[in-house]
Amino acid sequence: MTNPEFAALVRTIEPLRACFIIEASSGALHREFRRGALTVEPDVVARAVAGLARAQTDIVGSSEPATLTTLEWPGVTVIVRSVSASALVVFFFDAEMSLGLARMHITNVVDQLDAHLPVAHPATVRAMPAVPPTADPVATHDVPEPVASPLPVASAARATDELPAVGGSRAGKLLEYLDGNAPDTHAALLRVSLQTGLPLSLLKTPERLSGEEFDQVTASVRRILGVEQLPL
Amino acid sequence: MTKTIDSARLHLPEHQFDFLAGSPVVVHCHHFNLFWDQTMDDALGEEVGRRIRTHAAHKASYKFLRGLVDEVGATSPVERLRLASTIFSAMGHGKLHLAVGRSGGLVRGEQLHYGFGWCEKYGGRLSRSEPADAFATGFSAAATEVAYNLDPGSRRATEERCVVDGSAGCSIRVSGAEAEPILPLGVDPESAREVLPPSFDGMHEDQIAPIVSGLREFLGGVAGDDRGVIEAFGVLVTAHLADYYNHAANDVLDIIAEEKPAGVQAFRALLLEAGTACAFHTFGGVLASPEWEGLVGAPTGDPLEIVIGCVALARALGFGRWAIEEFEPDTRLVMTSPGTYESVFSRLISANAAEGPGGIFVGAGIGIMQLAHGVGWQPRASIDSELYLGLARSNPWVVTQESSFAAGDVLDRIVVTRR
Numbered sequence: 001m002t003n004p005e006f007a008a009l010v011r012t013i014e015p016l017r018a019c020f021i022i023e024a025s026s027g028a029l030h031r032e033f034r035r036g037a038l039t040v041e042p043d044v045v046a047r048a049v050a051g052l053a054r055a056q057t058d059i060v061g062s063s064e065p066a067t068l069t070t071l072e073w074p075g076v077t078v079i080v081r082s083v084s085a086s087a088l089v090v091f092f093f094d095a096e097m098s099l100g101l102a103r104m105h106i107t108n109v110v111d112q113l114d115a116h117l118p119v120a121h122p123a124t125v126r127a128m129p130a131v132p133p134t135a136d137p138v139a140t141h142d143v144p145e146p147v148a149s150p151l152p153v154a155s156a157a158r159a160t161d162e163l164p165a166v167g168g169s170r171a172g173k174l175l176e177y178l179d180g181n182a183p184d185t186h187a188a189l190l191r192v193s194l195q196t197g198l199p200l201s202l203l204k205t206p207e208r209l210s211g212e213e214f215d216q217v218t219a220s221v222r223r224i225l226g227v228e229q230l231p232l
Numbered sequence: 233m234t235k236t237i238d239s240a241r242l243h244l245p246e247h248q249f250d251f252l253a254g255s256p257v258v259v260h261c262h263h264f265n266l267f268w269d270q271t272m273d274d275a276l277g278e279e280v281g282r283r284i285r286t287h288a289a290h291k292a293s294y295k296f297l298r299g300l301v302d303e304v305g306a307t308s309p310v311e312r313l314r315l316a317s318t319i320f321s322a323m324g325h326g327k328l329h330l331a332v333g334r335s336g337g338l339v340r341g342e343q344l345h346y347g348f349g350w351c352e353k354y355g356g357r358l359s360r361s362e363p364a365d366a367f368a369t370g371f372s373a374a375a376t377e378v379a380y381n382l383d384p385g386s387r388r389a390t391e392e393r394c395v396v397d398g399s400a401g402c403s404i405r406v407s408g409a410e411a412e413p414i415l416p417l418g419v420d421p422e423s424a425r426e427v428l429p430p431s432f433d434g435m436h437e438d439q440i441a442p443i444v445s446g447l448r449e450f451l452g453g454v455a456g457d458d459r460g461v462i463e464a465f466g467v468l469v470t471a472h473l474a475d476y477y478n479h480a481a482n483d484v485l486d487i488i489a490e491e492k493p494a495g496v497q498a499f500r501a502l503l504l505e506a507g508t509a510c511a512f513h514t515f516g517g518v519l520a521s522p523e524w525e526g527l528v529g530a531p532t533g534d535p536l537e538i539v540i541g542c543v544a545l546a547r548a549l550g551f552g553r554w555a556i557e558e559f560e561p562d563t564r565l566v567m568t569s570p571g572t573y574e575s576v577f578s579r580l581i582s583a584n585a586a587e588g589p590g591g592i593f594v595g596a597g598i599g600i601m602q603l604a605h606g607v608g609w610q611p612r613a614s615i616d617s618e619l620y621l622g623l624a625r626s627n628p629w630v631v632t633q634e635s636s637f638a639a640g641d642v643l644d645r646i647v648v649t650r651r
Contacts, residue, residue, distance in 0.1 A: 014400045100348070101395060104355030108398040111359065183354055184267070186624040187505050193498035194274045200498060226358040 001113070007033040009112060013105050017076060018092040021113070022046045024053050025086065038092070049080050049090050056082075070099070081106050089113065171206035171214050177230065178221045188224060195220040234305030237319060242421055246431040247570060248444070248547040248554075253299035254420045255292065256474040257323075258573050259451070259549040261467035261517070262349030263617075264510040268477060269346065269366065271502040275484050275495060278362040284487075286389065287414065288479035289370025294416040296473055297371075297378040309334075309379040316375035320368075321460030323471040328368060328460075332406050334380045336387060339372040341365060341402035343459045347395045349468050353617075355396075363394035365402055367476060372404045374416075385414035418475035419577050427579055429570050429642055434555025436536075440544045446527045447548035465517035466615060474550070478577035481589040500589060504631075507595020508602070509620065514549070515542045515596075516603050516615040531613070535561040535604035542600040543567070551592060552576075557645070565601055565648040569593060571637045578638035590638065597631045597648040 001009075010019045010033050018038055021030040027050030032042050052069060071078040072095070079091045079102060089110060093102050175189065182188035193200045196216040202208060209217060222230060242251040250257050273281030297316055306312045313330045320328050326344040331337050341347075346364040354360070363369075373389035376382070388411045393399040434440075454469070456462050462469040481503060488495050518524055519531050519541050531537055539559055546554040551572055558566035571579070572593045606623045607613050628650050635645035 012400075013398070098348075098352070100352035100355045104351045104396070105398055107356060107359060183358065184505075184509075184621070186621060186627075187502060190498045190501050190505070191270075191274050194271070194495045194502060197492040197494045199494055200501075226360060 001031070003031050003033075006031040006113075010109055011035070013109070015094040015097040015102075016091060016105070017094065018042075018090075019109070020046060020090045022049055022088045022090060023086060024050060024082070024084075024088050026050065030087070045090060049088055052080065053082060053088055077102065079103075079106060081110060083110055083113070169207045171209045171217065174214075174218060174221060174230070175203065175206055178224065182224050191224055192217055192220045195223065233311060233315070235303065237300070237304060237315075237322070240300055240303035243448075244421065244424065246553070247424070247428050248550065248552055249421075249424060249573065249576075250550040251421050252319075252471075253296055253303045255296040255299060256419050256424070256573055256576075257471050257550055258474045258477075259469060259514070260472050260477075260510060261465075261469055261514045262345065262353060263467060263513040264506055265346065265470065265472070266349055266353060267506045267509055268480075268503075269364070271499065271506065272480050272484050273362075274502070275488050275492075275499050280487075281484070282362060282366050284483050285366035285480050286370045286373075288476050288483060289367040289473075290373050290385070290389075291370075291414050291416045291479050292418055292473040292475035293367075293371040293374035294377060294384045294414065295418045295475065297374055298384075298416070301378055312379040313375060316371070316379070320371060321456040324456045324460065324462035324469050325368060325371075326456075326460040328372065328375075330372065330375055330379075332372070332376045332379070334382070335408055336376060336406035339368075339389070339404040339406060341368055341404060343461050344368045344395075344402050345461075345468065345470055347402055348461070350396050352468065360396040362396075363391035363402070364396045365391050365394060365404070367472075368402070369404050370476075372406055376406050383413065384416045386411050388412075417581055418473075418479075419573075419580055423580050424571075424576055427571075428576065429637075431553050431570050432555065432568075432643075434543075434557055434568060435559065436540050436556055439540050440547070440556075443528055443541065443544035444547045447544060450523060450527060451548060465514070465521045465523070467513055467517050469514075474573040474577065478574060478581070481591070482578070482582050485589045486583070500591070503589050503591030504595035504598075507592040508599040508624070509595075510592060511542060511596035511599025512602060512620050512623070513615065515545045515599065516607065516613070518545055519603065520609075520613040520615045531609040533607075533609035535559075538604040538607075538609070539565060539600055542596070542603065546596065551596075552644075554593070562605055563650065565597060565604075567593070567597060567600075567646050567648075568635075569637075569644045572644055575636065575638040575644050582638070590633070590636070593644055594631055594633050594646050597646045598627065598629045601629045601648050602627065 010016055017036065018034045020032045020042055023030055027047040029042055029046045069080040075095050077093045077095050077097060081089045083089055091106055178188050179185055189200065189203050193203055198213055198216065222228065240253040269285055272285055275281065276284060300319065301312050301315060304315065306315045317328050317330050324345060326348060327342040329340040332339060344365040346367060350364045369389045369391045373387045376387045377384055387406055387408055389404050389406045391402060391404050393401065393403045395402055454462060454464060485499065488499055519538065536559060539556060543554045543556055552569045554567055554569045557568045558564065574590055574592055602623045629648050630651050631646055631648045633646050635641040635643055637644045
């Protein structure tokens with residue numbers, strides 16, 4: 001994705017003043033979009049945000065791919081979305097923008113960016129030392145490369161999830177995955193039952209599902225999670 | 233206009249129902265509303281589900297708006313459209329800019345409750361392409377018809393843009409294309425009075441009655457803000473047309489009973505779940521609020537105190553005159569009502585009342601017991617989705633409906649016990 005393509009993607013979000021993709025370890029600016037003047041320079045923002053991400057990593061101990069950090073400045077809400085171990089996306093919204101809508105826009109943008117984010121370099125996956133990003137020669141010289149997105153899923157975090165490696169049939173694992181990811185998860189199996197018309201008693205013994213029923217359940221799980229494919 | 237909107241309000245104290253312009257009005261939060269609509273779509277698929285919901289909104293809104301313009305004496309199309317937009321916002325559904333002529337037009341929506349609520353609740357973790365605002369869509373068609381004295385169902389509305397897919401706003405197209413006649417039936421005060429049995433007292437009425445009175449006074453002053461949004465008690469609140477929920481659920485039930493009978497059990501269970509979520513989020517949110525503390529005092533955590541508060545809330549929100557027949561802490565709750573806004577609809581309107589969908593009264597029984605026994609109220613409870621999920625997954629309560637007014641019994645009666 002070229003920078004003009006990136007700008008075209010995010011320009012449609014009217015309350016968005018600016019948006020940057022940043023290489024997490026170095027703070028290098030990967031892509032940028034600005035609508036009008038900003039009171040701070042993108043490079044300054046990029047370095048500051050990368051430092052923030054490193055601090056977060058130091059505290060948490062490992063990278064959490066889908067974290068959001070929200071900063072409120074006069075007239076603007078800045079949301080930093082960590083989308084992988086190597087990439088951050090920084091969104092500058094008008095302060096009037098509700099956080100729920102902002103999160104929704106972010107999810108949509110990240111879904112579309114997924115295939116174009118900077119790839120994780122082995123040297124940058126570890127927790128970063130608390131030094132200025134420009135002092136890390138490996139990260140500084142990383143050239144962002146596209147990484148193929150395995151799934152067009154609702155969130156980048158979910159895209160990297162995998163079904164449990166142990167226990168149960170394939171159908172059982174599918175329903176376990178649903179249980180772990182569905183909104184209102186306690187009601188998820190009932191929703192599958194209603195969508196498919198399959199009795200709850202059958203869904204509770206997934207090893208009894210026929211091939212056709214399994215396909216129905218798979219389609220239902222995709223629908224509930226709002227994804228087109230599952231990490232089977 | 234010769235009268236104000238307030239003149240169109242009617243309260244039936246004996247049965248704790250509220251009417252606005254002859255249509256029953258209840259208060260529900262976005263958790264309940266989204267779950268309710270989602271269940272309709274789960275039953276029929278997003279496309280058909282949305283059509284049924286829009287149709288339900290159209291029927292309920294036509295009856296409501298027709299009554300409203302008559303009550304307040306709005307005669308010109310401009311007056312009527314302005315009135316429709318005003319009441320829509322006052323009820324917490326967002327803002328509608330009804331730029332419609334006799335043949336239709338474009339309606340712009342801002343902060344529409346369902347789309348806005350979906351973004352608030354799910355926007356950070358799910359994606360969605362199907363528009364969410366079926367209620368606003370049906371309402372827009374009805375507003376056009378009422379404004380220009382057109383036959384109900386002569387206009388059709390479709391939501392063309394919705395914030396749930398990332399659009400900056402919502403827009404609804406109203407036209408005369410592919411319109412189909414509708415019967416704008418619904419519950420009205422006269423028929424409700426005729427069908428409902430005399431009311432009766434339960435336990436602790438001396439404590440419940442003053443709380444209801446105070447709540448009603450407080451809620452009477454709550455209305456949509458400049459955005460047409462009511463943010464209160466940690467939720468997005470709407471005053472909603474009860475006929476909308478009832479039309480939608482009954483119509484969906486009719487279809488799946490015919491086409492997908494194996495799904496009926498799950499459909500009923502999910503409506504019950506909606507009732508449980510309503511009790512937890514709305515009742516719980518109010519009980520934990522500073523407003524409640526000012527009105528009644530902060531909950532101490534005594535289970536009886538919570539049950540009393542919830543029953544008072546159900547009455548104040550227009551759900552019916554719920555009463556406590558029996559309560560044994562940590563063990564059993566029996567609630568009765570001479571009718572709820574659901575069972576009265578089923579009795580009066582449904583083709584097959586005995587099999588009516590129900591949900592709110594029955595599901596709320598579990599939600600009330602969860603609030604009474606599963607929430608730490610001191611020093612201050614945090615009523616949120618995380619707590620709800622935890623309680624729901626370890627729910628020790630089971631509910632049975634022993635009498636159903638919809639099915640012809642003399643009252644509604646539920647019993648909640650431990651599994």
